[in-house]
Amino acid sequence: MFGIVKKLFGSKNERYLKKLNPIVERINSLESEIKNLSDEELAQRIAAWKEEVAQGAKLEDLLPHVFAVVREASWRVLEMRHFDVQLVGGVALHEGRIAEMKTGEGKTLVATLPVVLNALEGKGVHIITVNDYLARRDAEWMGRLYNFLGLTVGVIVHGLSDEDRKAAYGADVTYGTNNEFGFDYLRDNMKFYPHQLVQRDLRYAIVDEVDSILIDEARTPLIISGPVEDSSAQYAAINKIIPKLKRDEDFTVDEKAKTASLTDDGVQKVEDILGIDNLFDPENITVQHHVLQALKAHNLFARDVDYIVKDGKVVIVDEFTGRLMEGRRFSDGLHQALEAKEHVKVEAENQTLASITFQNYFRMYDKLAGMTGTADTEAVEFKEIYNLDVTVIPPHKPMIRKDFPDVVYMTQEDKFKAIARDIQELYDAGQPVLVGTTSIEKSEIISRQLKKARVPHEVLNAKHHEKEAEIVASAGEKKRVTLATNMAGRGTDIVLGEGVRELGGLHILGTERHESRRIDNQLRGRAGRQGDPGSSRFYLALDDTLLRLFGSERISGLMDKLGMEEGQAIENKMISRAIENAQTKVEAHNFDIRKQLLDFDNVMNQQREVIYSQRRDIMVQKDMREMIDQVVEDMMDDVYEQAGEGSLEGLDDDTAASMRGKLEELFNLGKIMQDGRIPSKQESLDAVHANLNKIHEDAPEHYNEILRFFLLESLDRNWKEHLLNMDHLKQGIGLRGYGQRDPKREYKREGFEMFEEMFYRLRANTLKALTRLRIQKKVSEEEFTHKEQSNLKFGGPSSKPGQKKPETVKRAEPKVGRNDPCPCGSGKKHKKCCG
Numbered sequence: 117m118f119g120i121v122k123k124l125f126g127s128k129n130e131r132y133l134k135k136l137n138p139i140v141e142r143i144n145s146l147e148s149e150i151k152n153l154s155d156e157e158l159a160q161r162i163a164a165w166k167e168e169v170a171q172g173a174k175l176e177d178l179l180p181h182v183f184a185v186v187r188e189a190s191w192r193v194l195e196m197r198h199f200d201v202q203l204v205g206g207v208a209l210h211e212g213r214i215a216e217m218k219t220g221e222g223k224t225l226v227a228t229l230p231v232v233l234n235a236l237e238g239k240g241v242h243i244i245t246v247n248d249y250l251a252r253r254d255a256e257w258m259g260r261l262y263n264f265l266g267l268t269v270g271v272i273v274h275g276l277s278d279e280d281r282k283a284a285y286g287a288d289v290t291y292g293t294n295n296e297f298g299f300d301y302l303r304d305n306m307k308f309y310p311h312q313l314v315q316r317d318l319r320y321a322i323v324d325e326v327d328s329i330l331i332d333e334a335r336t337p338l339i340i341s342g343p344v345e346d347s348s349a350q351y352a353a354i355n356k357i358i359p360k361l362k363r364d365e366d367f368t369v370d371e372k373a374k375t376a377s378l379t380d381d382g383v384q385k386v387e388d389i390l391g392i393d394n395l396f397d398p399e400n401i402t403v404q405h406h407v408l409q410a411l412k413a414h415n416l417f418a419r420d421v422d423y424i425v426k427d428g429k430v431v432i433v434d435e436f437t438g439r440l441m442e443g444r445r446f447s448d449g450l451h452q453a454l455e456a457k458e459h460v461k462v463e464a465e466n467q468t469l470a471s472i473t474f475q476n477y478f479r480m481y482d483k484l485a486g487m488t489g490t491a492d493t494e495a496v497e498f499k500e501i502y503n504l505d506v507t508v509i510p511p512h513k514p515m516i517r518k519d520f521p522d523v524v525y526m527t528q529e530d531k532f533k534a535i536a537r538d539i540q541e542l543y544d545a546g547q548p549v550l551v552g553t554t555s556i557e558k559s560e561i562i563s564r565q566l567k568k569a570r571v572p573h574e575v576l577n578a579k580h581h582e583k584e585a586e587i588v589a590s591a592g593e594k595k596r597v598t599l600a601t602n603m604a605g606r607g608t609d610i611v612l613g614e615g616v617r618e619l620g621g622l623h624i625l626g627t628e629r630h631e632s633r634r635i636d637n638q639l640r641g642r643a644g645r646q647g648d649p650g651s652s653r654f655y656l657a658l659d660d661t662l663l664r665l666f667g668s669e670r671i672s673g674l675m676d677k678l679g680m681e682e683g684q685a686i687e688n689k690m691i692s693r694a695i696e697n698a699q700t701k702v703e704a705h706n707f708d709i710r711k712q713l714l715d716f717d718n719v720m721n722q723q724r725e726v727i728y729s730q731r732r733d734i735m736v737q738k739d740m741r742e743m744i745d746q747v748v749e750d751m752m753d754d755v756y757e758q759a760g761e762g763s764l765e766g767l768d769d770d771t772a773a774s775m776r777g778k779l780e781e782l783f784n785l786g787k788i789m790q791d792g793r794i795p796s797k798q799e800s801l802d803a804v805h806a807n808l809n810k811i812h813e814d815a816p817e818h819y820n821e822i823l824r825f826f827l828l829e830s831l832d833r834n835w836k837e838h839l840l841n842m843d844h845l846k847q848g849i850g851l852r853g854y855g856q857r858d859p860k861r862e863y864k865r866e867g868f869e870m871f872e873e874m875f876y877r878l879r880a881n882t883l884k885a886l887t888r889l890r891i892q893k894k895v896s897e898e899e900f901t902h903k904e905q906s907n908l909k910f911g912g913p914s915s916k917p918g919q920k921k922p923e924t925v926k927r928a929e930p931k932v933g934r935n936d937p938c939p940c941g942s943g944k945k946h947k948k949c950c951g
Contacts, residue, residue: 146184159266214486220645239319255291281314302470326486348462355456376411413453517644520653531657536565552639573597621649631702740823784887814891834878
């Protein structure tokens with residue numbers, strides 16, 4: 117039935133594209149008019165539309181004219197004219213959608229259309245890229261177009277000062293990486309004064325390579341952390357006992373879930389080695405945690421695959437891009453466990469000071485859009501998590517790339533021999549080859565084999581993005597062999613060299629299937645751009661990670677039936693289907709992980725929004741007295757609620773003692789309770805306000821800043837402690853499942869209770885500090901001298917007997933003779949003048 121409806125009315129995507137045809141026709145109809153405008157008139161149009169938008173004009177009404185102006189300006193400045201399909205992509209981006217466009221279809225140019233349109237609001241447009249190199253490149257390249265139209269451009273990259281960041285965010289268009297934007301948001305929410313903030317409100321963002329940023333990196337939250345108590349010695353001690361434990365006897369490993377756990381025998385063995393009675397005793401929870409993290413480090417994380425050791429440090433390798441993630445560390449003590457495993461210096465653990473997931477950061481934008489070559493396979497997740505629809509934009513020229521079926525071998529050895537042999541044949545024929553690998557280790561294996569065969573090749577080491585882009589850009593030259601991780605050089609077009617089209621174009625050789633079909637599609641998409649010829653093939657072995665964990669039984673059964681022998685390969689549609697099913701399983705599994713992370717972070721996100729909103733109010737409030745009065749009233753209500761409706765004289769001893777204790781602890785009201793009587797609520801409020809008024813009298817110019825400082829200091833300190841407590845809660849919450857309770861619901865409930873307690877503490881700590889604050893006046897030098905030298909007399913020509921002048925200090929003068937010149941300066945002898 118669904119198929120019949122689709123044939124009659126077209127798919128949802130086709131119906132949407134059809135709806136945009138009139139807009140494209142309208143833009144095209146304006147082309148001849150716009151062509152006649154001078155350069156200055158094009159910029160004047162943009163300035164005039166900015167004014168109109170400020171007066172209330174809608175962007176949708178201006179869209180055809182703005183797009184027509186941008187297209188003409190692009191041709192004049194960049195010699196690039198937007199195709200009709202690029203106009204369609206621009207409309208989709210403006211409407212807050214994800215535009216899926218094949219590699220080489222000019223996504224960077226497409227973005228200029230909605231960027232200029234939305235920049236008319238004057239609230240800033242953010243373009244998010246996957247690395248600093250692309251941010252700089254695109255800001256410089258497309259910046260020429262924006263500047264031509266009178267718009268300003270900023271770029272946010274690593275290492276900028278706050279002043280430079282503020283200027284970049286103040287521009288009409290700002291380029292930068294997802295990490296930089298996210299960390300700037302967190303850092304802004306740790307500042308004390310409004311003038312220190314660098315970001316404006318989050319209005320509109322276009323995320324380039326949106327699947328990489330919003331899907332692949334969504335499992336890694338951004339964290340700003342500070343050092344805590346050093347426990348590095350314990351990691352080294354625990355690391356020594358791991359080799360004594362036997363897999364499947366003392367501990368089990370779940371590679372799919374990436375977890376390790378001790379068996380009963382293993383628990384006993386650890387207790388015996390460490391000399392402790394009960395590993396699960398609350399006082400040994402840290403030891404237990406270290407043991408489990410050490411087991412993960414030794415059994416689930418492989419050197420040169422998940423991380424490398426460089427300059428005596430463990431550096432994470434991004435599982436999706438193969439790039440080194442300098443400065444990033446695994447959380448929860450795992451990084452320290454890896455450092456102990458590799459016998460490098462174990463750095464001190466850190467405590468979370470601020471954190472946010474990319475999912476929750478990007479959902480804060482009023483409008484979000486994205487571009488990529490591969491999003492359709494994750495359309496459900498984009499809709500469910502970000503409320504983003506995926507629009508597949510048709511290519512400007514039809515795709516003619518040949519995608520050959522996968523070849524499957526029995527072992528890794530057979531597979532790599534076949535890969536080296538086929539690369540040699542392609543090299544001899546002159547056809548360029550881009551070899552996609554899933555890890556640095558695999559790149560090195562192939563590189564060694566190619567060196568033996570004397571095949572010249574380039575290996576992308578994922579350390580320098582600029583060099584990486586250069587190498588990838590030339591990967592389409594004749595007789596060029598390039599080894600790269602699947603995502604290396606993303607965002608850089610591969611242009612075919614002379615004579616290569618006749619040889620069949622660029623050939624993509626995948627060394628194994630990635631756990632996500634989308635990553636494989638990205639690798640394939642490097643060939644066949646803009647109607648170029650090209651081809652692709654993936655090589656697999658039964659002991660590849662994906663097949664071993666998710667599909668090998670069925671596939672190996674099929675291969676046995678077909679009578680496979682070592683060294684032989686098979687191409688079979690059933691095998692390809694089984695592999696795709698395995699990938700679908702992993703994608704669903706990873707989606708569950710990301711969804712779970714989001715479910716937990718949503719609890720934190722609600723709390724984060726409350727705290728950061730409160731923090732921003734404190735920062736920008738000019739008169740703090742109303743805010744502090746509200747805090748005093750709320751806390752005083754809490755104290756006097758204990759008395760209920762009854763008289764204060766008729767309270768039982770426990771309630772009276774509790775109220776006296778609170779009034780003393782929170783408000784420093786011991787003096788007005790010396791007779792043992794509990795003052796009325798109004799008396800207490802008057803006493804607290806008198807205390808605050810004294811501070812105001814002693815430091816009137818600084819009063820607001822004093823209140824602001826104590827509120828922010830208390831908020832930051834208590835929020836930091838709360839984040840640590842929430843981390844601990846999250847680590848142990850999974851155990852609630854054993855008690856037939858939903859861990860997510862329990863986390864939400866307990867997290868809310870902890871948040872309420874934290875909010876009470878931050879207000880209590882503020883009041884405790886303020887009601888005990890005494891302002892010490894700064895003593896001037898003259899006052900100080902006066903106190904120290906009280907025996908000196910103060911006098912002068914106009915002083916009266918007994919009158920002191922504190923402004924001047926008469927210092928000891930040298931003795932003057934009767935015939936010396938008078939010190940008063942009259943020029944007479946002292947005896948005839950003052951003598």
